[in-house]
Amino acid sequence: MKRVLIADDHEVVRSGLRAIVETRSDWIVVGEATNGEQAVALALETRPDIVIVDYSMPLMNGLEVGRRLRSLRLRTEVLILTMHENEELLTEAILAGVRGFLFKSDARKHLISAIEALLDRRPYFTSVLLEKLLHDYQLNKLNKSDMLLTSREQSVVQLIAEGHTNRSISTILKLSVKTVETHRASAMRKLGMSSTAELVRYAIRKKLVAP
Structure with missing residues (x-):
């Protein structure tokens, strides 16, 4: 049974993510967090395989959660969700050791695939964001x-x-x-x-x- 922790400060989002995760009989949601600090504490307590965390979290954003879990040497993969098409966030995520990045608007269609990739120790990044990042680097137009x-x-x-x-x-x-x-x-x-x-x-x- 694969263990998933969900962290988002909006109950409706957490419920939606839980519903998607629980379509898989071999996955279980082991906890829900409403801020980044709680997400780290719950990860230490429940030892999930995957943490799904909103980027814009109170107290500690998604990147900081990923960095903290990495420093604690947990074998937990982090999937960051964001509403914003911002290639800077992807760059920062990679630097923080996060290997999963998904738009909230894509969650219904791609959340299962993203989790499966991370469970296989493969990175998963929203393709649109990767294309934008590559385009900007190629044109040397990064701000x-x-x-x-x-x-x-x-x-x-x-x-x-x-x-x-x-x-x-x-x-x-x-x-x-x-x-x-x-x-x-x-x-x-x-x-x-x-x-x-x-x-x-x-x-x-x-x-x-x-x-």
């Missing part, structure tokens, strides 16, 4: 300013935009306060920003948080 932030810096920016203090962020990301301050300062320097309000606007523009 370098948007690629400046590391995925860890993006996680810090997301949490700042959600209203967390440096100390709160350090607890969530398991970093020292000094390291959080370093990431925050680095992000602001790279983006040419001088205020928290500018970081919040950046996070909203890049869909790291909801407006």
